[in-house]
Amino acid sequence: xxxxxxxxxxxxxxxxxxxxxxxxxxxxxxxxxxxxxxxxxxxxxxxxxxxxxxxxxxxxxxxxxxxxxxxxxxxxxxxxxxxxxxxxxxxxxxxxxxxxxxxxxxxxxxxxxxxxxxxx
Amino acid sequence: xxxxxxxxxxxxxxxxxxxxxxxxxxxxxxxxxxxxxxxxxxxxxxxxxxxxxxxxxxxxxxxxxxxxxxxxxxxxxxxxxxxxxxxxxxxxxxxxxxxxxxxxxxxxxxxxxxxxxxxxxxxxxxxxxxxxxxxxxxxxxxxxxxxxxxxxxxxxxxxxxxxxx
Numbered sequence: 001x002x003x004x005x006x007x008x009x010x011x012x013x014x015x016x017x018x019x020x021x022x023x024x025x026x027x028x029x030x031x032x033x034x035x036x037x038x039x040x041x042x043x044x045x046x047x048x049x050x051x052x053x054x055x056x057x058x059x060x061x062x063x064x065x066x067x068x069x070x071x072x073x074x075x076x077x078x079x080x081x082x083x084x085x086x087x088x089x090x091x092x093x094x095x096x097x098x099x100x101x102x103x104x105x106x107x108x109x110x111x112x113x114x115x116x117x118x119x120x
Numbered sequence: 121x122x123x124x125x126x127x128x129x130x131x132x133x134x135x136x137x138x139x140x141x142x143x144x145x146x147x148x149x150x151x152x153x154x155x156x157x158x159x160x161x162x163x164x165x166x167x168x169x170x171x172x173x174x175x176x177x178x179x180x181x182x183x184x185x186x187x188x189x190x191x192x193x194x195x196x197x198x199x200x201x202x203x204x205x206x207x208x209x210x211x212x213x214x215x216x217x218x219x220x221x222x223x224x225x226x227x228x229x230x231x232x233x234x235x236x237x238x239x240x241x242x243x244x245x246x247x248x249x250x251x252x253x254x255x256x257x258x259x260x261x262x263x264x265x266x267x268x269x270x271x272x273x274x275x276x277x278x279x280x281x282x283x284x285x
Contacts, residue, residue, distance in 0.1 A: 009211050009212075009214065009215045009218075010208070010211055011192065011195045011196055011208065011211045011212045011215050012215050014195070014196055014197060015141060015195060018197060056222075056234055056236060057236075058236060082222065083218050083219040083221070083222025083223060083234070084222040084225060084226060084234060085222075085223070085226055086225070086230060088230055088231050089226070103223075103226075104137075104140075104218075104219045104222065104223075105136050105137045105139075105140030105141060105219055106140065107140060
């Protein structure tokens with residue numbers, strides 16, 4: 001499977017990729033995106049099986065990226081990995097079509113639980 | 121009335137972030153520090169995010185340069201002689217305040233928006249009208265870190281009544 005990891009922080013992209021490995025999902029192809037705009041373009045060119053995206057990013061944030069994807073007809077499975085895990089944010093994420101929201105800080109177990117239905 | 125997070129909440133959030141990304145081998149310990157701060161001039165990194173909306177505040181993380189290097193090295197999983205550069209340090213310190221600020225925002229009344237982090241090599245400066253409403257001083261591997269929350273208000277400050285678990 002191919003996974004896009006979108007976050008403006010290179011440090012956080014590395015942590016997400018490392019945590020994917022720790023959660024038993026290390027065998028997937030990873031494509032990194034630096035913001036929502038970059039993610040939107042790479043979904044079109046890379047045809048990923050899953051997007052893991054930060055919420056708060058420059059250029060285009062995660063929720064706008066998800067909105068643009070759905071508006072374009074893309075139904076790519078999309079989950080947030082964000083420092084903002086309030087109920088309000090979770091509701092906004094779900095209403096926009098996100099499958100899950102993983103709040104930072106997270107553990108490999110949190111990733112495993114959220115990804116088990118998507119990645120098997 | 122301006123609402124402030126309880127110091128125990130600030131400590132709990134910093135501790136969660138720290139443990140998740142830096143491990144439990146070296147604990148983050150609370151520390152007693154003089155009001156001026158534990159950071160030598162020119163040997164600190166700082167980052168801030170602002171929360172605006174239902175709760176208006178600025179959350180700041182300051183840490184020694186040595187600690188900034190240690191946490192960046194750990195967060196990036198660097199090994200051997202490879203050392204993080206300034207861009208890596210800014211990235212890691214910014215992500216630290218993003219997580220602390222985002223979690224504090226989730227605890228306080230909303231809806232609010234969280235800004236992108238602003239990072240500097242050096243101490244943080246606050247506007248003259250800003251009031252510090254919470255401060256956590258800690259030590260990790262012998263190096264200092266400080267998390268503060270500031271608001272701009274003349275109103276009395278009230279502590280958030282319910283600490284997180």
